[in-house]
Amino acid sequence: MRLSELLSCLPFYEMTGPAFDPVIQSISHHHQDVNPGALFIALKGGRADGKDFIDQAILNGAVAILCDRDFTLPIPVVQVSNLRQALAQITNLFYEYPSYNMNVIGVTGTNGKTTVSHMIESVISQEGEQTGVIGTLYMKQGNHTKKALNTTPDNLLLQQTLLDFLSQKVTTAIIEVSSHGLAQGRMFGCDVDIAVFTNLTQDHLDYHGSMDHYKWSKSLLFSQLGHQHFTNYPKFAIINNDDPFSATISQSTSAHIISYGLTEQSDVYASNVHFGRHDTSFTVHTPIGSTSIGIPVVGVFNVYNALAAISTAVAKKISLSDIAKGLSTLPSVPGRFELVEAKQTFTVIVDYAHTPDSLRNVLQAIAMMKAKRIFVVVGCGGDRDRTKRPLMAKVACDNATDVIFTSDNPRSESPTAIIKDMEQGVVGCRYTVLPDRREAIEFAINQAAIDDVILIAGKGHEKVQIIGDQTLPFDDKKVAYEILTKSNNSLLANE
Ligand SMILES: CC(=O)N[C@H]1[C@@H](OP(=O)(O)OP(=O)(O)OC[C@H]2O[C@@H](n3ccc(=O)[nH]c3=O)[C@H](O)[C@@H]2O)O[C@H](CO)[C@@H](O)[C@@H]1O[C@H](C)C(=O)N[C@@H](C)C(=O)N[C@H](CCC(=O)O)C(=O)O
Ligand SMILES: Nc1ncnc2c1ncn2[C@@H]1O[C@H](COP(=O)(O)OP(=O)(O)OP(=O)(O)O)[C@@H](O)[C@H]1O
Ligand SMILES: N[C@H](CCC[C@H](N)C(=O)O)C(=O)O
Numbered sequence: 001m002r003l004s005e006l007l008s009c010l011p012f013y014e015m016t017g018p019a020f021d022p023v024i025q026s027i028s029h030h031h032q033d034v035n036p037g038a039l040f041i042a043l044k045g046g047r048a049d050g051k052d053f054i055d056q057a058i059l060n061g062a063v064a065i066l067c068d069r070d071f072t073l074p075i076p077v078v079q080v081s082n083l084r085q086a087l088a089q090i091t092n093l094f095y096e097y098p099s100y101n102m103n104v105i106g107v108t109g110t111n112g113k114t115t116v117s118h119m120i121e122s123v124i125s126q127e128g129e130q131t132g133v134i135g136t137l138y139m140k141q142g143n144h145t146k147k148a149l150n151t152t153p154d155n156l157l158l159q160q161t162l163l164d165f166l167s168q169k170v171t172t173a174i175i176e177v178s179s180h181g182l183a184q185g186r187m188f189g190c191d192v193d194i195a196v197f198t199n200l201t202q203d204h205l206d207y208h209g210s211m212d213h214y215k216w217s218k219s220l221l222f223s224q225l226g227h228q229h230f231t232n233y234p235k236f237a238i239i240n241n242d243d244p245f246s247a248t249i250s251q252s253t254s255a256h257i258i259s260y261g262l263t264e265q266s267d268v269y270a271s272n273v274h275f276g277r278h279d280t281s282f283t284v285h286t287p288i289g290s291t292s293i294g295i296p297v298v299g300v301f302n303v304y305n306a307l308a309a310i311s312t313a314v315a316k317k318i319s320l321s322d323i324a325k326g327l328s329t330l331p332s333v334p335g336r337f338e339l340v341e342a343k344q345t346f347t348v349i350v351d352y353a354h355t356p357d358s359l360r361n362v363l364q365a366i367a368m369m370k371a372k373r374i375f376v377v378v379g380c381g382g383d384r385d386r387t388k389r390p391l392m393a394k395v396a397c398d399n400a401t402d403v404i405f406t407s408d409n410p411r412s413e414s415p416t417a418i419i420k421d422m423e424q425g426v427v428g429c430r431y432t433v434l435p436d437r438r439e440a441i442e443f444a445i446n447q448a449a450i451d452d453v454i455l456i457a458g459k460g461h462e463k464v465q466i467i468g469d470q471t472l473p474f475d476d477k478k479v480a481y482e483i484l485t486k487s488n489n490s491l492l493a494n495e
């Protein structure tokens with residue numbers, strides 16, 4: 001495609017540099033990805049400025065630059081005033097509007113995005129639909145997965161991935177949409193059809209600065225649904241009615257709303273909820289009828305997650321029997337309430353709870369297991385919201401009998417300084433401090449006895465620990481298993 005054709009989607013721009021109209025073979029915003037024939041987008045970010053890489057991009061073969069500043073260069077320079085919007089429009093045109101040619105479901109909220117995305121996937125695939133999932137764990141189509149740096153990919157990678165999905169005959173894409181992604185316009189130009197809201201509690205204040213900014217970012221997914229009601233894929237907003245923030249979200253969209261919750265005031269609601277040790281059952285009532293649901297996961301929060309998935313399926317006109325089947329056969333989601341089994345007499349759970357609310361929810365689910373003692377091994381991420389640290393520590397103390405404070409991913413911060421921040425939230429609570437995460441897990445395992453439960457919180461599926469500028473292999477599940485089998489073997493040796 002010629003540069004001039006690509007620019008036809010922009011209402012205004014200025015061009016400088018040589019007057020020729022190169023063929024654009026690819027688009028990139030990172031100089032290392034630039035191939036001959038590329039249009040290089042010089043974005044100013046939080047850490048780097050794309051303008052500093054223009055020379056290298058040209059050396060790598062860039063034939064034109066798109067930017068929001070004035071440069072004199074030996075290749076055409078296109079200057080726009082709203083670069084992130086222009087990038088979205090240009091990539092959409094270049095990739096032939098992939099999101100307009102499939103059903104796109106966006107899931108947002110503080111907690112539960114990954115879980116709900118997988119529940120939706122499980123339900124939709126009952127009807128034989130090809131699905132693609134984009135989120136924290138991976139970008140996944142069928143059994144093919146690709147690891148990504150971000151939960152919500154940048155605009156370019158998002159469009160490329162959706163195009164890739166289309167070529168694999170995907171008809172529904174399920175995208176986990178983070179508040180960072182929304183605030184940075186990573187979703188611009190992505191035609192979402194069904195927007196799902198899980199819940200909103202404190203997180204990411206390091207980035208957003210205030211809860212108001214965090215809430216505003218989340219609401220963008222709903223306002224950006226647009227006003228088209230007669231498209232191939234009708235627009236729906238799926239909203240958790242029991243969350244106080246829902247009222248604001250309802251006001252920010254003109255799409256059809258399906259509300260869900262635990263009372264009859266919602267369009268989709270659950271009754272007769274029964275919690276087993278490893279599963280949960282309930283009756284769901286929807287505008288298309290009622291049915292019994294069984295899910296192989298525990299906790300009130302997972303009832304909410306299932307209701308979000310059921311409401312999405314109702315919007316997609318999926319039958320109640322397929323909804324029930326999809327949820328009952330839900331594959332386990334890596335690092336979410338995962339059991340570590342090494343024939344020990346107590347329960348060990350690895351879970352990704354890394355916010356005050358998710359930690360409280362997961363510990364309350366554990367309380368229903370009627371354990372003798374509940375151990376929690378928990379830390380807080382460095383270079384992330386400092387104000388959630390004391391809150392998470394308090395939740396740990398309020399909901400567990402044995403509390404071990406340790407390191408999560410300290411990143412550039414001192415592990416002991418992070419733990420000191422956590423300690424500010426607890427008074428009159430006995431706890432142990434072991435900054436080395438392996439030692440902390442080992443300590444809990446050595447203390448635990450029959451019928452106790454250990455929760456190893458915060459890192460879930462993660463396979464590394466980031467300490468300073470080092471990224472070291474570390475997998476909570478593997479570490480716990482190694483320690484459990486070592487202690488089992490030493491018990492056998494002593495018998
Ligand atoms: C703070 C933040 O969100 N940063 C995101 C942002 O980076 P940035 O704007 O700072 O980019 P930058 O590194 O300054 O680079 C600026 C420009 O120079 C270019 N560049 C840069 C370096 C170079 O050598 N060459 C080069 O060309 C870059 O391609 C870019 O176009 O834009 C990048 C592309 O979209 C993201 O990858 C990056 O996420 C970083 C890695 C990150 O850690 N983000 C986290 C906080 C995040 O976004 N998390 C949410 C999930 C949160 C949750 O819900 O739990 C997520 O969606 O992942
Ligand atoms: N609906 C929910 N409400 C509160 N906590 C939840 C909910 N669903 C899951 N959790 C807890 O939060 C943790 C993370 O869940 P999940 O990965 O689904 O959330 P997420 O929103 O994708 O998180 P992230 O923002 O890191 O991508 C789980 O391990 C569980 O402890
Ligand atoms: N998406 C979240 C993940 C946090 C996971 C936790 N293990 C940490 O490192 O703080 C973030 O980047 O804030």
Ligand SMILES: [Mg+2]
Pocket residue numbers: 113114135136137151176
């Ligand atoms: Mg996630």
